[in-house]
Amino acid sequence: MDLQPIDxxxxxxxxxxxxxxxVAPAVRAAALVAFADALTAHADELVALAMEETGLAEARLRGELKRTAVQLRLFAETVLDGAYLDVRIDRADPDFALGPRPDVRSGxxxxxxxxxxxxxxFPFAFSVAGGDTAAALAAGNPVVVKAHxxxxxxxARTAEIGAAALEGAGLPAGTLQxxxxxxxxxxxxxxPLIKAASFTGSLKGGRxxxxIAAARPAPIPxxxxxxxxxxxxxxxxxxxxxxxEFASxxxxxxxxxxGQLCTKPGLVFLPAGHGxxxxxxxxxxxxxHRMLDPRIADGYxxxxxxxxxSGGVRLLAEGSARTDARAQGWVTPTIAALALEDFRAEPEAFLEECFGPIALLVETPAGTDYADLLDEFFEGELTVAVHRADGDDVSRLVRAAARHAGRVLFDGWPTGVAVTPAMQHGGPWPATTLGGTSVGTAAVARFVRAVAYQNAPQDALPPALRDDNPWGVPQRIAPAGESATWGDRARA
Amino acid sequence: MDLQPIDxxxxxxxxxxxxxxxVAPAVRAAALVAFADALTAHADELVALAMEETGLAEARLRGELKRTAVQLRLFAETVLDGAYLDVRIDRADPDFALGPRPDVRSGxxxxxxxxxxxxxxFPFAFSVAGGDTAAALAAGNPVVVKAHxxxxxxxARTAEIGAAALEGAGLPAGTLQxxxxxxxxxxxxxxPLIKAASFTGSLKGGRxxxxIAAARPAPIPxxxxxxxxxxxxxxxxxxxxxxxEFASxxxxxxxxxxGQLCTKPGLVFLPAGHGxxxxxxxxxxxxxHRMLDPRIADGYxxxxxxxxxSGGVRLLAEGSARTDARAQGWVTPTIAALALEDFRAEPEAFLEECFGPIALLVETPAGTDYADLLDEFFEGELTVAVHRADGDDVSRLVRAAARHAGRVLFDGWPTGVAVTPAMQHGGPWPATTLGGTSVGTAAVARFVRAVAYQNAPQDALPPALRDDNPWGVPQRIAPAGESATWGDRARA
Incomplete structure (x- = not known):
């Protein structure tokens, strides 16, 4: 059924x-909660469908559905909180450093x-009801989801349930399609009526x-x-x-x-002779465990x-990697190792993501500087994990990790991304196309743009920018007169 | 001297x-102030050079130099303030809604x-020492300026003075090239070592x-x-x-x-019979007034x-538009008018920016809805100005303006952009390529990216994310336990 009429x-x-x-933000927030509640109310039906279509385990899918509902509720809080509006108010200032300044407000x-x-x-958390949808709705945008x-x-069922919940809570028809x-x-x-896009998937497909987005007559992010x-x-x-503990x-x-997670650890650098x-x-x-579909199984x-x-690779756990009569893949973890010198001999053989349950241990000789390895082999990653013990000086390594990743984690594993305000799920290219995060409340920033109002009468201002602040959002107010001292405290 | 060795x-x-x-933020802030002070100290020399090379008037250039110095000082405040770091701290939470949550902090x-x-x-304000340079330096990045x-x-002289001031204040050699x-x-x-770019200029050149930036092996913003x-x-x-008052x-x-300003008002919609x-x-x-250079004069x-x-155009002020023996342009304002029906007959003749001192009045019949005109003719603009009187209901017009512009101004003129924290100098395509603002302190957001740290020991965290907060930056701290109530107040 390709090529629906798109206009x-x-x-x-x-x-x-x-x-x-x-629509007032309180209504938008309540609609996000209604969406979450509707998912929860239909959990049995949705999880059964997801198990059948994806082969993922029930416990994982129930957890993912709960995560997706919690995420929608978190974005409802983000809407009510209003900090994401980044409201700035600079009152008119007759004594401005460059001559009289008008009243300028932005949000x-x-x-x-x-x-x-x-x-x-992630048939829930990064699909129809997932983080990108939640963030775009929280920002006040309608969303068109291209189904996986x-x-x-x-x-289709999630969209049906979601659209009904959103419309039932007072949002316009067509908010979710x-x-x-x-x-x-x-x-x-x-x-031309689409103003931004989001995507979670492969490097090839995403690029x-x-x-295409960059080549439009009017490019969009x-x-x-x-x-x-x-x-x-x-x-x-x-x-x-x-x-x-590290091994398990x-x-x-x-x-x-x-292993079908974008945060699966694919390469582990550790000292030779680790035992x-x-x-x-x-x-x-x-x-x-079944893989998602025959195409992914074949690629894996x-x-x-x-x-x-590849030269020098030694199997630690061979793992299962077979397909059944319907070409579905069935797998257990494969873990192999090789020496740093063999890795360095043909790094391109190992530096492409392998989507599935495989990891490669790179065994490094004594004196290896991990910070240098990061700069030598890595460009942009979602995560870099550092396992260290008290007394280890990892400061150079941590700084190198921050140059190449969106999240640096200590003594833990990158899978299981916490849905929490500070989370950063993104990183320099090719982890993401444009930066930003697709998990955590900062995700909403990808779907807004600032507008300034100059010398606007109060009744022509959006509510968030008014002096009476009816929505009770944070307003950063620059008092008149302060420009005379800009820079003074930096010099002091 | 094209093609310097770039490596x-x-x-x-x-x-x-x-x-x-x-480098600590206090040092970076002081360096921005030192840059501002150095520009001020060399004002006579720099303004004389600018007059000779651009043909712009002395008063305008002295004002622009002052604006450029004030802007550097404003960004020094931005650095010290630290709000742009968007620090978020989510403490570990054993009772998190989705199971125990690690400590996650981002900035x-x-x-x-x-x-x-x-x-x-703008040989000062949008050149070597201009807003994009100031914002990128404030964010902690070195800057390479491609000279106009x-x-x-x-x-060359501004770069020499700026580099000396920055290095003299303790920033590394090569911070400004x-x-x-x-x-x-x-x-x-x-x-590949360039990670972001900024540009102010024509639609054709910018596109x-x-x-090119989008087509790189590793695309950059x-x-x-x-x-x-x-x-x-x-x-x-x-x-x-x-x-x-409106006419003058x-x-x-x-x-x-x-008229060589990107905020020059090019089209003025007003009622027929305005008198x-x-x-x-x-x-x-x-x-x-002399134009900047022969190429611009020829284009104008x-x-x-x-x-x-074009059909139906009536001259109100013919203006001067001549070139001298050296092909320099000499101009005074040209203002013409035409009826809305003539404008609508061939809008493409008028909807391309004409860089120079010309404006066209579009005379509208009674009952014309300006909000509809905005949606009919305009895509993305830096500014939309609304001139109204008490009693006019301009709410639909203002909302249409906000859809198509980065700044909506009332009863004033768009030239003379205030350098102030809330200013938004940008807008939907084709006003800008990616949104964002190139004036005002939010400009710094274009040159940062967030990094999250998970379960990091205090001494491995960047100072802004530490519990003892040595830089005294704003930290948004999500207390443990709050996830249980996410969404509740939206439903209440």
Whole structure:
């Protein structure tokens, strides 16, 4: 059913954008909560559909649905809080340093209809009701979701439940719409009424869409999260202090959800002679898990084979990697190791994300500087993990990690991203196309733009910028007269 | 002297970026003030150079230099204030709604070396020492400025003075560098060590560079400010109440700096029968002003001629538009008018920015809805101005203006952008390539990216994220336990 007529969808979204501008934030927040409640009320039906379409386990999917509902509630708080509006008020100032200054006030407004390309590996948290949708709705924008082909019935049902909940709570019809098919998605991305897009998926697919967004007659921001290798760096002291715990944590993080997570740790740098071979082999013995779909299984099997055939690679846990009669993949963790010198001999063989439950240990000789390795091999990552023990000086490593990643984590594993205001799920290219985060409340900043009002009468101002501040949002007020002293305290 | 060797410049900038990471914000702020002081100390020399190279008047240039220094001081305040770091601290929470939550803290860090394409029409405020440079330095990034060919000696001298001031104040060598030539600029834009770019100039030039930035193997954000038509909408009541003041304000805003401002009002919608012909003709009688360079003069003369030759156009003030023996342009304001029906007959003849002192009045029949005109003819503008009188209901017009512009101003003229924290100088495409603002303290947000730290020991955290908060920056702290109530108040 490719190529739905897209004009009606875009025009409906545009009309909804105009109508949403008249909806008070309290109503928008309540609608996000209604969406969350509706998901929770339909949990049994939705989880059953998701299990059937994705092969993911029930416990994982129930947890993901709960996470998705909590995320919608967090964004309701963000809307009510109003800090994301970044309201600034500079009162008129006859004594301004450059001559009389008008009254200038600015605040963020919705960017316009957002197109969200759903991901396949998180049928709730990064799909129809996921973080990008929640953030765009919180900012006051209608959303068109391009369904992921891996869970079409779940996508349709989630959209139906979501649209009913949002409209039932007073948001305009067309606030949430769904389209299907690759060509329809591309046509929608080119539509002049679409003002921003988000995406979670592969580097190749994301780059293709980012290029389309940039080449439009009127370019739009394209926020793509394109995956990551998520390197882990462990010091000798960390391994000595917590070797068995490290081995079991690694296997669990690599194997969870069949390794089909953009934060799966793909490369682990640790000192040669770590002595963890047996512990890792034992920890990697888990039950088989189905992969999402035959295409992903095929890609995993090929890449895994190529990695294992590379020079110097030694298997610690071979793992299962087979397909059944319906071409579905069934897997357990594969963990291998090689010496740094072999890694360095052909790094390009290992520096492409392998989507599935495989990790490669890179064994480093004594005296290796991990900070230098980060600069040598890595560009942009979602995460860098540092495992260290008290007494280790990791300051250079941490600074290098911050140059190359959106999240630096200590003594833990990157999978299981906390949905919390400070979370940063993004990173320099190619982790993301444009920076920003797709988890955490800062995600809303991708879908707003600032508008300033100069010498506006109070009744012509948006409520958030008025002196009486009816929404009770934070207002940063620059008092008249302060410009005379700008810079003085820096010199003092 | 095209095609300087660019690798050494980029490598110097990259090394400076690493070194800048170790510089305390107080030192960075003091360096911005030192830069401002150095400009002020060299004002006579710099203004004389600028007059010679640009043809702009002394008073305008002295004011612009002062504005540029004040802007650097404002950004010093921004650095010390630290709100732009957007520090968020979510403490570990064993009772988190989705299971135990780690300690997560995030804050903005410098994006990396910034390439700034200087503008020709503001040899101080949007050139080597201008707003983009100040914002990028404030964020903690080294800057490479691509000099504008219209004022090469001024650019070189400003860079020399600026680099000495910054280094003298303790910033690393190479924090501010200058390159020259179109091909060098393009090569630098493609250099992998450049992490963001800014630009002020034409739609055509900006689009060309934006496409290059987007097509890099590792794309970078390109913040272009590409100009604007800055439509003005005046109600009948406004004209009745303040006709003569309106006429003189218009002529001054159109003619100032020979109309070579991106905020020059190019189109003025007002009721037919306004009766301002004589007042505008009189107000437009000003002394001749030189244009910036022969290329700009040639472009202005051609476009002006085409506009005046269009069907239905009536001259109110013909203005001067001549070139001298050295092909320099000499101009006074040209103001013409035509009926809305003639404008609508071939809008494309008038909807391209004409860089120079010309404005077109579009005379509208009674009952015209300006909000509809905005949606019909305009896409993205830097500014929309609304002239109204008490009793006029302009709410629909203001909301339409906010959809299409970064700044909505009342009963005034868009030229003379106030350098103040709330200012928004940007707008939807094609006013800018990516949104954001190039004036006001929010400009710094274009040159940072957020990094989160998870379960970091205190001594591995950047100072701004530490519990003891040695820089005294605002920290948004989410207390443990609050997740249980997320969304509750939205439902209440």
């Amino acid at each position: 009606p969808v875009a025009e409906t979204a545009d009309a909804a954008a105009h109508a949403l501008a008249d 963020n407004e919705p960017i316009g209809p957002v197109l969200n390309f759903a991901a396949g590996n 082909p891996g869970h079409p019935r779940l996508a 769904l389209v299907e098919g690759v060509e329809t998605g591309v046509a929608m991305l080119k539509h 293709h869409l980012a290029d 394209f926020y793509g999260e394109l995956g990551s290798l998520n390197p882990v760096f462990a010091t000798a002291a960390a391994i000595a202090a917590r070797g068995p 944590g690694l296997a669990a993080s690599v194997g969870g959800s069949a 963890l071979d047996a512990a890792i082999a034992a920890a990697a013995q888990t039950g088989e 099997l090929r890449r895994r084979e190529a990695i294992l055939a | 050494p410049v980029a490598e110097t900038a990259d090394a400076a970026a690493h070194a800048l990471a170790d 903005n860090e410098p994006i990396g070396p910034v390439l700034n394409f200087a503008a020709g029409n 060919p219209g004022h090469p000696r001024l650019a 200058l390159v020259e030539g179109v091909e060098t600029g393009v090569a630098m834009l493609k250099h 060309h560079l934006a496409d 390109f913040y272009g400010e590409l100009g604007s038509l800055n439509p003005v909408f005046a109600t009948a009541a406004a004209i009745a109440a303040r006709g003569p 304000g218009l002529a001054a805003s159109v003619g100032g700096s020979a 301002l012909d004589a007042a505008i003709a009189a107000a437009a009688q000003t002394g001749e 003369l051609r476009r002006r001629e085409a506009i005046l030759a």
